[in-house]
Every structure is written in structure tokens, then in C-alpha cells.
Ligand code: SF4
């Protein structure tokens with residue numbers, strides 16, 4: 001499930017597979033697979049408990065609002081500008097047609 005501002009993410013390079021995060025997860029959303037923590041986002045409720053017990057800092061809560069969303073916002077602004085230019089062009093063309 002997508003829970004809002006933060007989601008837990010595991011850095012597989014740093015994770016040592018100690019299993020502490022899996023032990024404390026109240027939703028049984030973490031399994032240790034091939035010595036690495038594996039989060040089931042269908043079960044995770046983003047409570048943040050796992051983030052507090054990870055001693056290697058492999059598991060962190062990050063904001064999913066990210067560049068992708070910011071980028072979309074920027075794209076929207078660009079589109080608005082384009083639309084404005086088009087409208088101005090149309091008005092000019094109309095005036096020219098009318099003479
Ligand atoms: S944020 Fe909470 S529910 Fe999600 S994996 Fe970590 S301990 Fe489990």
C-alpha cells in the first residue's frame with residue numbers, strides 16, 4: 001500500500017541481513033531473502049519501526065514525492081506557457097485574417 005509521505009527503502013549493498021527489521025515489523029512486511037531485507041509494500045503500513053532498528057542504516061524512510069512529481073509540476077508549467085503562446089498566436093492570426 002502507498003501510505004503517504006514516507007516509505008521504507010532498503011539499500012541492498014549495505015544490508016547485512018541481520019533480520020532485526022523483520023523481527024520488529026508489526027505487519028510482517030519484511031522477509032530476509034538471500035540475506036537481504038525484502039519489503040512487501042502490499043503489507044507495509046509505513047509505521048517507521050524498521051527504520052529505527054537498522055544499525056547499518058541500510059533501511060531508511062524516504063519521501064516518495066520526489067523528483068518525478070516535481071518534474072511533472074515543472075512540465076505542467078511549461079505546458080501552461082506553451083498554451084499561452086498558442087493563444088496569443090491565434091489572436092494575432094485572427095486579427096490578421098480580419099485585416
Ligand atoms: S515501515 Fe513498518 S510496516 Fe513497513 S516494513 Fe517497516 S516496520 Fe514494517
Ligand code: SF4
Pocket residue numbers: 010014015016017018019020021022036037053054055056057058059
Ligand atoms: S535491520 Fe538493516 S541490516 Fe538488518 S536486515 Fe534489516 S535492513 Fe538489513
